[in-house]
Structure formats: C-alpha cells, structure tokens
Amino acid sequence: MLRSLSNRYLDLLGSIYIYNEHRGYTAIDRVLEAVRAVAPDDHRFIAAVEKHRADERKHYLMFRRWFEMRGTMPLLVDRTCGHIDRFVEIMFGQRIDELDTQAIIASDAQFEKLCRVISLTEQRGHQQVKILLDHPFVKSDRTLMKIFRIIEQDEPSHWQPYDAWLRAHDRAAPRWWERAVDHFIHSELLFLKLPALFLTPRLRRRTDWADSADPAERLATPFTLATPG
Numbered sequence: 001m002l003r004s005l006s007n008r009y010l011d012l013l014g015s016i017y018i019y020n021e022h023r024g025y026t027a028i029d030r031v032l033e034a035v036r037a038v039a040p041d042d043h044r045f046i047a048a049v050e051k052h053r054a055d056e057r058k059h060y061l062m063f064r065r066w067f068e069m070r071g072t073m074p075l076l077v078d079r080t081c082g083h084i085d086r087f088v089e090i091m092f093g094q095r096i097d098e099l100d101t102q103a104i105i106a107s108d109a110q111f112e113k114l115c116r117v118i119s120l121t122e123q124r125g126h127q128q129v130k131i132l133l134d135h136p137f138v139k140s141d142r143t144l145m146k147i148f149r150i151i152e153q154d155e156p157s158h159w160q161p162y163d164a165w166l167r168a169h170d171r172a173a174p175r176w177w178e179r180a181v182d183h184f185i186h187s188e189l190l191f192l193k194l195p196a197l198f199l200t201p202r203l204r205r206r207t208d209w210a211d212s213a214d215p216a217e218r219l220a221t222p223f224t225l226a227t228p229g
Contacts, residue, residue: 006137010144012197013132015075016189018063022210023082023096025056030101031118037105039165048161055154062147064209069143073205081193084121086185091117091178112171115162120174120182122159128186129155 028049035042035049067074079085079095088096091113104110129152132138139145166173197203 006140008198009137010141011072012075012194012203013138014063014066014144015077016081016194018060018067018074018210019077020082020084021056021060021063023079023084025053025060026214027084027096028053028056030096030099031114033101034104034111034114038111042165045161045165048157052158052161055158059147059151059154060211062150064211066143066147073207073209075197076204076206077197081189081197083124083185083189084117086188087117087121087182090181090185112166115166115171116174116178119159119162119166120178122155122162124182124186126152126155126159 032046032049032053035046039045063074085096088094088099092099092110094100104114129148133145133148133152138148163173165171
C-alpha cells in the first residue's frame with residue numbers, strides 16, 4: 001500500500017516538474033529577446049539568462065530520462081500546475097504565450113515587473129526543492145534525489161541575475177503583494193490541485209514528449225543521467 005502511494009506521488013510530482021521545466025526554458029526564449037533589447041551591452045546579464053535557459057532544458061531532460069527509466073510517460077498536466085504560468089497570468093493579465101514581448105521591451109515598468117516575477121518564481125522553486133530533498137518518498141528514489149540535488153545547486157544562479165539588474169538600476173525589489181501572490185499560487189498547487197490530481201483515479205498520460213514540438217530542440221542530444229551505482 002505504501003509503495004503504491006509512493007509511486008503515485010512520485011509519478012505526479014515528476015509530471016508537474018517536467019511540465020514546469022519545459023515551460024521554463026521555452027518561456028525564457030522570450031525573456032532573452034527582451035534582455036538583449038533592453039540591455040544589449042550587459043553581456044554578463046545576457047550570459048546569465050542564457051545559462052538559466054540551458055539549465056531549465058537540462059532539468060527537463062533529466063526528468064524525461066527518469067520517466068524513460070520507469071518505462072512510462074508523464075501524466076498530462078497543464079498550465080494550471082505551472083507556477084510561472086499562473087504568476088504571469090495574474091501579474092500581466094495574459095498567458096505566457098500571449099505576452100507582447102515588444103510591449104515589455106518598450107516599458108521599463110513591464111520589464112522590471114517581469115524580472116521580479118522570475119526572481120520570485122525561482123526562489124520559490126529553490127525552497128520547494130529543499131523540502132522535497134527531505135521527503136521520505138523522494139528519498140526512496142536515488143535517481144530523483146540526484147536530479148533534485150542538481151536543481152538545488154543550479155537554482156540560485158537563476159534568480160540572482162534578475163535581482164542584480166534590479167539593484168543596479170535602482171528598481172524596486174519584489175513588493176509585499178507580489179510575494180503574497182507567489183505564496184497564494186504555491187499554496188493553491190500544494191493544497192488544492194496536487195491532492196485533487198492525486199485522488200483522480202484515471203489521469204491521462206502524454207502520448208509524446210513536450211519537446212517533440214520544439215523545432216530548435218528536436219535534434220538536440222538527449223541529456224543522459226548516470227544510472228545510480
């Protein structure tokens with residue numbers, strides 16, 4: 001019984017993470033466009049965002065490999081389980097795919113807000129990974145522990161560049177109500193959506209990998225996570 005509950009929990013956890021990692025690196029393509037336009041001479045900032053994008057792609061591939069090792073596809077979860085999806089929708093009034101990149105480039109206030117949203121999202125992710133590394137179900141899976149340890153190491157470099165840009169340009173740090181929105185989204189997923197999905201008996205699975213529709217990634221060499229010894 002406990003083994004069945006553990007497998008169900010990890011299956012759902014991995015499905016939510018692989019969705020968010022894919023959403024992360026595809027959304028950062030738009031962020032990169034904005035950063036290169038707003039700060040074309042800030043090569044350090046641009047390089048840091050490029051690294052952020054590469055890390056998100058790497059994390060996605062690690063979860064993909066984890067599912068492949070389990071011999072199954074991720075459960076079909078959507079943007080309602082995406083932290084950045086929900087945050088952008090609330091803060092900008094639009095879905096990520098509908099965001100007007102040129103409008104963000106043209107508005108200092110919009111770009112500043114985008115930096116704060118990304119920073120808060122990445123800090124939330126780091127806090128959650130620390131909790132998961134101590135979760136008994138996660139600790140029972142050595143490969144998943146390796147994945148989360150890598151994510152834990154990578155995460156600080158994901159929010160620091162955006163915070164540094166805000167400080168360097170005397171822009172506002174995340175406001176109390178933005179932090180409240182971040183907390184609400186996290187609580188909504190943790191206490192409402194996750195339990196509801198866990199208790200839904202027949203969740204559909206994906207029939208293809210999310211990156212199979214990404215032209216730039218289709219021929220990329222898969223990241224192979226070393227089999228635990």
